[in-house]
Amino acid sequence: MVTATNAAVLSHPPQIEGANFLNLLIVDDDRAIREGCREVAQSLGFNTQVAESAEQAYRLLDSSGTDAVLLDMRLPGASGLEALHTIKKHRADALVIVVTGYGTVQSAVQAMKDGAYDYVTKPFSMEELRLLLERVAGHLRLKTENRVLRETIKSRQGFGNIIGRAPEMEKLYRIIAKAGQSAHPVLILGESGTGKELVAKSIHFAGAFRNKPFIPVDCGSLVPTLIESELFGHVRGAFTGATHPKDGLLAIAEGGTVFLDEIGELPTDLQAKLLRAIQEKEIRPVGSVRRVPINVRILAATNRDLERAVAEGTFRRDLFFRLNVLTLRIPPLRERRQDIPLLVAHVLERIGREAGNEKTISDEALKALLNYDWPGNVRELENSLERACALSSANEIQMRDLPTQIYSAPIDLMGMSQPANGIVPMAEMEKQTIMNALTQVNGDKMLAARLLGIGKTTLYRKLKEYESQNWAVGQSAGARTGG
Numbered sequence: 001m002v003t004a005t006n007a008a009v010l011s012h013p014p015q016i017e018g019a020n021f022l023n024l025l026i027v028d029d030d031r032a033i034r035e036g037c038r039e040v041a042q043s044l045g046f047n048t049q050v051a052e053s054a055e056q057a058y059r060l061l062d063s064s065g066t067d068a069v070l071l072d073m074r075l076p077g078a079s080g081l082e083a084l085h086t087i088k089k090h091r092a093d094a095l096v097i098v099v100t101g102y103g104t105v106q107s108a109v110q111a112m113k114d115g116a117y118d119y120v121t122k123p124f125s126m127e128e129l130r131l132l133l134e135r136v137a138g139h140l141r142l143k144t145e146n147r148v149l150r151e152t153i154k155s156r157q158g159f160g161n162i163i164g165r166a167p168e169m170e171k172l173y174r175i176i177a178k179a180g181q182s183a184h185p186v187l188i189l190g191e192s193g194t195g196k197e198l199v200a201k202s203i204h205f206a207g208a209f210r211n212k213p214f215i216p217v218d219c220g221s222l223v224p225t226l227i228e229s230e231l232f233g234h235v236r237g238a239f240t241g242a243t244h245p246k247d248g249l250l251a252i253a254e255g256g257t258v259f260l261d262e263i264g265e266l267p268t269d270l271q272a273k274l275l276r277a278i279q280e281k282e283i284r285p286v287g288s289v290r291r292v293p294i295n296v297r298i299l300a301a302t303n304r305d306l307e308r309a310v311a312e313g314t315f316r317r318d319l320f321f322r323l324n325v326l327t328l329r330i331p332p333l334r335e336r337r338q339d340i341p342l343l344v345a346h347v348l349e350r351i352g353r354e355a356g357n358e359k360t361i362s363d364e365a366l367k368a369l370l371n372y373d374w375p376g377n378v379r380e381l382e383n384s385l386e387r388a389c390a391l392s393s394a395n396e397i398q399m400r401d402l403p404t405q406i407y408s409a410p411i412d413l414m415g416m417s418q419p420a421n422g423i424v425p426m427a428e429m430e431k432q433t434i435m436n437a438l439t440q441v442n443g444d445k446m447l448a449a450r451l452l453g454i455g456k457t458t459l460y461r462k463l464k465e466y467e468s469q470n471w472a473v474g475q476s477a478g479a480r481t482g483g
């Protein structure tokens with residue numbers, strides 16, 4: 001029933017709680033509909049982006065954290081279902097609401113079967129759209145809450161979960177306990193997979209502020225503008241798409257810890273801003289003149305040689321000294337082989353618990369694990385055991401269940417075409433090295449690129465080349481990609 005009061009509410013609908021953290025992409029070739037939807041979504045508090053074609057939509061999906069898509073099923077030059085599939089491929093998590101024309105309910109049914117979240121038929125009223133978007137926001141909020149909860153549970157389990165009795169590890173525990181008692185920054189160094197994040201969580205949970213947030217930020221995986229707005233926040237209108245203000249993580253973590261992972265990847269201008277934030281204990285959101293006080297503990301980690309980066313001028317010396325008040329160096333697994341049996345037991349116990357059975361390992365297989373070099377450290381050990389358990393239905397893991405590189409020479413010259421003169425072309429060597437690295441890290445391309453000392457894009461380009469040469473790329477690559 002529409003009364004004077006609720007009619008007023010309808011014409012100025014209240015913002016949906018939490019909607020200003022949600023990004024909605026509106027895809028429609030009809031400008032009037034696009035803008036109409038945008039207005040409604042913005043009035044509800046959504047951050048919005050618009051696209052007039054499927055192609056434009058795909059590009060936007062790649063560059064921003066889209067949570068939901070309002071997709072017109074009738075776009076010029078693209079089938080609606082195809083567009084839906086492609087969107088789902090780009091961002092599996094995004095909720096897609098399809099907009100169908102009158103009398104095409106059949107395509108809406110198919111879209112729902114193919115993973116659309118909901119549908120609406122044209123023409124629709126503002127109130128219909130509003131109810132739909134409210135449902136979307138509710139769904140997304142629940143998803144986020146679940147994730148935060150899972151992360152919190154995971155982080156709590158992280159405390160005290162570091163396995164290892166090697167003398168270097170004992171030393172590490174003492175430093176962690178001490179670091180927990182202070183509020184100074186700590187720089188955590190270690191190769192990939194040595195447990196830097198695990199150690200950071202342990203420091204947080206060893207401290208007095210363990211009930212405050214622990215927020216990890218991956219400085220390596222975000223584009224610079226996004227890291228800046230993630231860390232410092234932004235005001236409305238700070239850049240295209242910033243339709244609503246957003247608090248920075250350094251402020252949100254109030255009283256807790258921000259863990260800056262891959263700090264070595266932070267662009268130089270942001271290094272300067274971070275230094276100022278730490279020194280002055282305040283931040284300036286992007287586009288704002290106001291400063292916001294912060295009270296947060298900074299932990300940072302990197303697998304890069306920061307001292308060298310400082311010497312080469314790619315990392316600021318002053319920031320390095322700020323972060324480096326306390327340094328923790330986690331030894332690579334090959335330097336503490338005595339911990340391998342303990343770690344194996346720990347991982348097998350976990351896998352067995354999850355699968356509801358008991359897994360053991362043959363002496364011969366354990367010996368192979370002890371002799372291997374573990375370039376991907378504890379993470380690689382975990383992956384190898386998980387793979388072995390998945391491959392074998394028996395309760396005891398055998399040598400043959402382990403990844404080949406663990407019991408064979410790392411470079412397989414047999415697999416190469418051997419020319420008569422015995423000289424292997426450089427390109428062939430390179431190919432083999434890359435494929436070997438990928439196998440060793442279970443297909444984790446980010447890690448492989450890092451271990452090979454080449455850029456991620458270079459690796460992707462090479463793999464594309466091999467693919468076009470009909471190389472069996474991806475056969476060895478496991479479930480993990482990118483990272």
Ligand SMILES: Nc1ncnc2c1ncn2[C@@H]1O[C@H](COP(=O)(O)OP(=O)(O)OP(=O)(O)O)[C@@H](O)[C@H]1O
Nearest residue numbers: 161162163164191192193194195196197198378379
């Ligand atoms: N000492 C340890 N005891 C038990 N588990 C460990 C240990 N070290 C690492 N792990 C496990 O290995 C995996 C990788 O650890 P983590 O993510 O902390 O490593 P990382 O150094 O941050 O790696 P990357 O550089 O690749 O980000 C996690 O599943 C973690 O729980």
Ligand SMILES: [Mg+2]
Nearest residue numbers: 193196197261
């Ligand atoms: Mg890490």
